[in-house]
Amino acid sequence: MAYAYLKRQLGVDAQAVALGKPNEETAFVLDYFGVQAPPVVKSAQAEGAKQVILTDHNEFQQSIADIRDVEVVEVVDHHRVANFETANPLYMRLEPVGSASSIVYRLYKENGVAIPKKIAGLMLSGLISDTLLLKSPTTHASDPAVAEDLAKIAGVDLQEYGLAMLKAGTNLASKTAAELVDIDAKTFELNGNQVRVAQVNTVDIDEVLERQTEIEEAIKASQAANGYSDFVLMITDILNSNSEILALGNNTDKVEAAFNFKLENNHAFLVGAVSRKKQVVPQLTESFNG
Amino acid sequence: MAYAYLKRQLGVDAQAVALGKPNEETAFVLDYFGVQAPPVVKSAQAEGAKQVILTDHNEFQQSIADIRDVEVVEVVDHHRVANFETANPLYMRLEPVGSASSIVYRLYKENGVAIPKKIAGLMLSGLISDTLLLKSPTTHASDPAVAEDLAKIAGVDLQEYGLAMLKAGTNLASKTAAELVDIDAKTFELNGNQVRVAQVNTVDIDEVLERQTEIEEAIKASQAANGYSDFVLMITDILNSNSEILALGNNTDKVEAAFNFKLENNHAFLVGAVSRKKQVVPQLTESFNG
Numbered sequence: 001m002a003y004a005y006l007k008r009q010l011g012v013d014a015q016a017v018a019l020g021k022p023n024e025e026t027a028f029v030l031d032y033f034g035v036q037a038p039p040v041v042k043s044a045q046a047e048g049a050k051q052v053i054l055t056d057h058n059e060f061q062q063s064i065a066d067i068r069d070v071e072v073v074e075v076v077d078h079h080r081v082a083n084f085e086t087a088n089p090l091y092m093r094l095e096p097v098g099s100a101s102s103i104v105y106r107l108y109k110e111n112g113v114a115i116p117k118k119i120a121g122l123m124l125s126g127l128i129s130d131t132l133l134l135k136s137p138t139t140h141a142s143d144p145a146v147a148e149d150l151a152k153i154a155g156v157d158l159q160e161y162g163l164a165m166l167k168a169g170t171n172l173a174s175k176t177a178a179e180l181v182d183i184d185a186k187t188f189e190l191n192g193n194q195v196r197v198a199q200v201n202t203v204d205i206d207e208v209l210e211r212q213t214e215i216e217e218a219i220k221a222s223q224a225a226n227g228y229s230d231f232v233l234m235i236t237d238i239l240n241s242n243s244e245i246l247a248l249g250n251n252t253d254k255v256e257a258a259f260n261f262k263l264e265n266n267h268a269f270l271v272g273a274v275s276r277k278k279q280v281v282p283q284l285t286e287s288f289n290g
Numbered sequence: 291m292a293y294a295y296l297k298r299q300l301g302v303d304a305q306a307v308a309l310g311k312p313n314e315e316t317a318f319v320l321d322y323f324g325v326q327a328p329p330v331v332k333s334a335q336a337e338g339a340k341q342v343i344l345t346d347h348n349e350f351q352q353s354i355a356d357i358r359d360v361e362v363v364e365v366v367d368h369h370r371v372a373n374f375e376t377a378n379p380l381y382m383r384l385e386p387v388g389s390a391s392s393i394v395y396r397l398y399k400e401n402g403v404a405i406p407k408k409i410a411g412l413m414l415s416g417l418i419s420d421t422l423l424l425k426s427p428t429t430h431a432s433d434p435a436v437a438e439d440l441a442k443i444a445g446v447d448l449q450e451y452g453l454a455m456l457k458a459g460t461n462l463a464s465k466t467a468a469e470l471v472d473i474d475a476k477t478f479e480l481n482g483n484q485v486r487v488a489q490v491n492t493v494d495i496d497e498v499l500e501r502q503t504e505i506e507e508a509i510k511a512s513q514a515a516n517g518y519s520d521f522v523l524m525i526t527d528i529l530n531s532n533s534e535i536l537a538l539g540n541n542t543d544k545v546e547a548a549f550n551f552k553l554e555n556n557h558a559f560l561v562g563a564v565s566r567k568k569q570v571v572p573q574l575t576e577s578f579n580g
Binding site for chain 2: 078079080081082083084085086087088089090091092093094095096110277278282285286
C-alpha cells in the first residue's frame with residue numbers, strides 16, 4: 001500500500017492488492033490507523049492488469065496465480081531470489097534489510113515524497129512485524145533509525161505500539177488448527193521438494209503444543225491437498241526470542257540435519273531462532289541440497 | 291572496474307575481474323584511458339573469493355564457472371533476470387536503462403563519491419557500447435545526461451570519441467571466423483534449448499557476409515563443442531542501425547517466427563534492430579516458449 005501510494009505520487013496508475021486476507025496482527029494495524037484492507041485478488045489479468053510490481057516477495061510460487069502471464073515491471077524486496085525470471089529488463093531494488101518497508105522508506109526519501117501519517121504507520125508495522133520489534137537477527141543496522149522516524153511521523157511510541165501489535169498476532173485460541181498453520185506460511189522448492197515453512201507467534205509455546213494432535217492433522221491435510229513433501233512449523237516465542245520446530249513429511253532427517261537437533265514426538269527446540277528467512281530457510285536449503 | 295573502485299572507497303575489499311579478454315573495442319578504450327585490463331579469471335574460489343558481486347549480468351550460465359559455489363552478495367545490472375537464485379537476501383540494483391554504467395554512475399552520486407577521470411571514461415565507454423552511442427532503443431531517457439556528464443569528467447567529445455570507439459570494434463578482418471562468432475556472445479536457455487546469441491558490429495554488412503561459409507563452419511564447430519541447439523548471429527550495421535540475422539540450428543522455424551521473416555541461405559535482414567536485449571532475446575524467448 002505504501003509503495004502503491006508512492007508510485008501514484010510519481011504518476012504511475014498503481015493499485016495495491018493483497019494475496020490473502022489480513023491476519024490478526026495485520027487487522028490490528030489496519031484498525032489502529034483506520035485503513036481499509038486492500039482487495040484480495042486471485043488473478044492479475046482478471047483485474048485488467050498486464051503489468052505488476054512485486055513487493056516483499058519475488059518467488060513465483062508465492063505470488064499471484066497468473067504471475068507468468070503478466071509482465072513484472074518492478075520488484076521491491078528483502079528476500080533471497082529464487083524461482084524468478086523475466087523476459088525483459090526491469091527495475092529491481094533488493095536490499096538485505098529487516099523489511100521491505102525500509103526500502104520503500106528510502107524510495108520516498110530519494111524521490112522527495114512526503115510520507116503521510118497513515119502510510120508511515122503501515123510501513124512501521126511491517127518493519128516491526130518482520131523484525132519482531134527490531135530484535136530479529138534480520139534487523140539491519142539502518143533499520144532502527146527508519147523505525148524511529150516512521151514512529152515519529154505515525155505519532156506512536158515505538159515500544160508501546162510495537163508490543164501491542166505483536167501481541168495482537170499471538171491470539172491463536174480463536175483459530176482452528178487449519179487456520180493456524182496457514183497464518184504466515186510460504187512454500188519453498190528445495191531440491192525438487194515442495195517445502196512449506198509456516199510460522200506462528202506466541203507468548204507461550206506450551207499453549208500451542210497442547211494442540212499438537214489437531215495441528216498435525218491440519219498439517220497432513222494441507223500436505224495431501226497441496227503436495228507439500230514437508231511441513232515445518234515455527235512456533236515462535238516473541239518475548240524470549242526462541243522457536244519450537246514442529247516438522248512432518250518425507251525428509252525429517254534433512255530437517256534434523258539442518259538444525260543439528262533431534263525431533264522428539266515430531267518437534268524440537270531451536271534456541272534463539274525467530275527468523276524464517278535467516279535462521280530456517282537457508283539451513284533447510286543447504287541441508288536439502290547436501 | 292568502476293563499481294569495484296566505488297566499493298573500495300566505501301571500505302569493501304573489492305577487486306574487478308573479467309571473464310574474458312578485451313575485444314578490440316574494449317582494448318581501444320583501455321588504451322585510450324591508459325588503464326590495464328582486469329585479470330581474466332575462471333574460478334572465484336581459485337582466487338580466494340567466497341563472495342562475488344555480479345555487474346552487467348545475472349544469468350549463471352553467463353557468469354564464472356563456480357558461481358553456484360560462492361555467495362552472490364550484490365548484483366548491479368540492466369538485463370532481464372533468469373537462471374539466477376541465492377540462498378540469502380542480497381543487494382540487487384537493476385534498472386531498465388541503457389547500461390549498467392548508468393546505474394553505477396547513480397551509485398557514485400548517491401554515495402557522494404567523486405568519479406575519477408579514467409573511471410568516468412570507462413563508464414562512458416560502457417554506455418556508448420551498449421547503446422551504440424545513444425541510438426539503440428535500449429537507451430533510457432536518463433542516459434543522455436549521464437553520458438554528457440561522464441564525457442565532461444573524462445575530458446572527451448561524446449560524438450567524436452564515441453564514433454572512434456565503435457569503429458575500433460568493427461575491425462573484423464583481422465579475426466578468424468571462430469573469434470568473430472565469440473566476440474560478444476551470450477547463451478540463453480529458452481524452453482530447454484541452449485541458444486547462443488552473438489553480435490558483431492560493422493560498417494558494412496556485405497563485407498561480413500562474404501565470409502559466410504567460414505562463419506557457418508565456426509558456428510557449427512561451436513555448437514558441436516558446447517551443445518548449443520541454436521546459434522543466432524546479429525551482424526549489426528552501426529551507422530544505419532540495422533542487423534542481418536544469420537541463424538543455424540534445430541529451431542530455425544522458431545527464429546523465423548520470432549522475427550516474422552524468412553531465412554534465405556540461413557540469413558535475413560532485420561530492419562532497425564541493433565539491440566540483442568530488446569529486439570532479439572525477448573522475441574526469441576516468446577517464440578521458443580510459444
